[in-house]
Amino acid sequence: MFSCRTCAPFAVLFLSLAWCALGCGDTPTDPMLTGGSSTGGERNPTCNAGQSAGEVQAPQFVANLQGQTSWFASPVVYDLDGDGRNELIAAYYETTVFDSELNLLSTGTAGEGRVYSPHVVVDLEGDGVTEVVVGRGSDVIAYEWVDGALAVKTGWPANTTTAGSEPEVRGLAAADLDGDGLVEVVASTTQTEKSADGGAQVFVFSYNGRSYQPAGGHQPAWPRYNALAGAGNDADRNGQGHNGYGCYGLNVGIGNIDDDPQLEVLATYDNHHIQAFDYDGVALDAAPWFTNPADEFQGERMTWGQFIRWADPAVEADHYNAHTGEWPNPSWTEWLQWTASPPNVVDLDGDGKNEVLGVPNIELHDPYETQAYGVFVLEGAYGDGPRSAMRKPGWEVLPRGEKPILVDGWYPPAGVPAATTVDIQGDAKPEIVVPLNDGFVYAFDANAQRLWRFNFRHGKAILYATEVVVADLNQDGSPELLFATWGAPDVLDSGNLVILAADGTLLHDLALPNPGENGNGNGAPAAPAVGDLDGDEQLEIFVQTFEHGMDVFTVPGSATNCLLWSTARGGPLRMGQPNG
Numbered sequence: 420m421f422s423c424r425t426c427a428p429f430a431v432l433f434l435s436l437a438w439c440a441l442g443c444g445d446t447p448t449d450p451m452l453t454g455g456s457s458t459g460g461e462r463n464p465t466c467n468a469g470q471s472a473g474e475v476q477a478p479q480f481v482a483n484l485q486g487q488t489s490w491f492a493s494p495v496v497y498d499l500d501g502d503g504r505n506e507l508i509a510a511y512y513e514t515t516v517f518d519s520e521l522n523l524l525s526t527g528t529a530g531e532g533r534v535y536s537p538h539v540v541v542d543l544e545g546d547g548v549t550e551v552v553v554g555r556g557s558d559v560i561a562y563e564w565v566d567g568a569l570a571v572k573t574g575w576p577a578n579t580t581t582a583g584s585e586p587e588v589r590g591l592a593a594a595d596l597d598g599d600g601l602v603e604v605v606a607s608t609t610q611t612e613k614s615a616d617g618g619a620q621v622f623v624f625s626y627n628g629r630s631y632q633p634a635g636g637h638q639p640a641w642p643r644y645n646a647l648a649g650a651g652n653d654a655d656r657n658g659q660g661h662n663g664y665g666c667y668g669l670n671v672g673i674g675n676i677d678d679d680p681q682l683e684v685l686a687t688y689d690n691h692h693i694q695a696f697d698y699d700g701v702a703l704d705a706a707p708w709f710t711n712p713a714d715e716f717q718g719e720r721m722t723w724g725q726f727i728r729w730a731d732p733a734v735e736a737d738h739y740n741a742h743t744g745e746w747p748n749p750s751w752t753e754w755l756q757w758t759a760s761p762p763n764v765v766d767l768d769g770d771g772k773n774e775v776l777g778v779p780n781i782e783l784h785d786p787y788e789t790q791a792y793g794v795f796v797l798e799g800a801y802g803d804g805p806r807s808a809m810r811k812p813g814w815e816v817l818p819r820g821e822k823p824i825l826v827d828g829w830y831p832p833a834g835v836p837a838a839t840t841v842d843i844q845g846d847a848k849p850e851i852v853v854p855l856n857d858g859f860v861y862a863f864d865a866n867a868q869r870l871w872r873f874n875f876r877h878g879k880a881i882l883y884a885t886e887v888v889v890a891d892l893n894q895d896g897s898p899e900l901l902f903a904t905w906g907a908p909d910v911l912d913s914g915n916l917v918i919l920a921a922d923g924t925l926l927h928d929l930a931l932p933n934p935g936e937n938g939n940g941n942g943a944p945a946a947p948a949v950g951d952l953d954g955d956e957q958l959e960i961f962v963q964t965f966e967h968g969m970d971v972f973t974v975p976g977s978a979t980n981c982l983l984w985s986t987a988r989g990g991p992l993r994m995g996q997p998n999g
């Protein structure tokens with residue numbers, strides 16, 4: 420479950436003048452009266468066009484695949500055995516594989532509990548056998564696809580139990596971190612025990628299910644944080660050390676944010692920290708501009724995750740650079756919480772250097788209450804790191820949403836603010852498309868300006884949107900944006916499939932058919948997936964639900980010419996990058 424801090428009543432949204440200077444446009448209002456949508460930007464080709472017959476046609480319902488309750492594990496369309504025919508891989512509690520005609524082929528039942536985070540589909544060791552990797556309960560399970568069936572891979576499952584407690588895997592991603600041709604699997608968990616007590620929140624596993632300990636890198640590398648002293652470890656890093664807290668919602672991303680060829684792991688925590696790790700687990704230093712304000716460690720350079728991030732850049736300047744003024748406190752200034760905030764790695768300005776983007780909840784008061792969700796962009800650790808973890812120019816003040824939707828209890832689960840970062844305007848720069856848990860999906864450009872926002876609320880007290888996926892649905896080269904909605908368990912018409920144009924114009928809004936009752940919620944929490952499953956060169960859309968399995972649609976006139984963000988977290992590796 421999400422941290423109990425997310426159960427606190429939400430306060431009335433406070434909007435700073437600085438944010439309005441960025442073009443906030445609308446005045447905050449009651450969440451049920453948030454007003455209409457807005458459009459902005461343009462509809463330009465961003466990829467190769469096909470033979471378009473006009474505007475996007477309405478998706479046609481094809482079938483419903485009965486299944487268990489879905490959480491955030493978005494499906495994947497993938498040719499598992501290389502025979503030229505795609506399979507559909509879905510994860511609920513069990514893991515299921517369907518053939519191109521929607522016949523059930525195999526079910527993976529290893530482990531206990533639900534599959535919360537999106538599953539990974541990849542050939543881990545380059546041997547021609549594809550693996551499906553899921554986090555189920557405290558286990559990370561790798562299945563091999565052999566002879567048309569799922570079989571648990573030798574050496575797996577890997578377990579994330581530390582400090583005597585079994586957490587839940589809530590984040591999963593994979594990549595070849597060190598460039599040796601073998602793919603590593605990164606998992607983040609709900610572990611709340613501090614590293615000093617033996618707890619760890621971020622794990623990396625090798626293809627064989629063992630803890631990843633790269634040759635030539637720091638030893639021991641993973642898991643992190645650890646309770647070890649000395650260079651490269653976490654107990655006394657720069658005098659103060661590191662302590663993490665639970666990662667509750669897809670809190671991991673992977674990408675290159677420095678000058679070496681190895682990839683970095685980004686993790687966000689429920690204790691106001693965002694951390695960047697080298698492939699061998701060593702935390703990256705933030706810019707020397709950030710120094711420790713505590714008396715016993717005065718002036719020590721800190722790592723990315725060694726300090727709380729505050730919404731107001733002036734507060735950070737006073738506290739971490741000048742070491743002056745009142746010690747900040749959420750009773751009077753907003754701090755950033757990363758309870759469920761998946762980080763993305765993205766080059767916003769096309770200079771060849773990646774930034775790190777996250778969507779924290781912004782909190783104020785004592786006890787603290789979420790005021791809004793905002794988009795936070797930090798520079799990478801290039802060169803000697805003079806700008807490492809500093810706000811990207813133009814992003815000093817966070818673009819933000821309105822008052823979040825209040826949920827009284829755990830169900831339905833609040834939305835995971837996972838950003839989609841792809842070029843939808845044809846300007847050769849990625850835009851940021853993200854639901855901010857306030858009834859709107861937003862689009863921001865690479866300069867932090869809001870292009871548009873879309874009100875998907877349907878007049879309901881509780882309604883959340885999934886992560887947005889991106890594909891061209893009519894072959895004109897301009898991509899469309901797709902997401903689904905979900906809401907309260909007892910409101911049985913909360914599930915919709917929504918399709919927007921690149922300028923925020925509503926194209927189609929379809930009620931999901933034949934919803935049922937489920938105590939977790941009503942509708943579809945996982946991002947839709949888009950792909951050509953049956954090989955007819957026309958796209959299908961796959962929508963997993965809480966209460967009635969998976970709905971399958973097809974889009975007449977579509978093709979595979981442009982799949983920019985086809986499933987949750989960008990692709991089957993779930994890196995937080997397009998097709999990654």
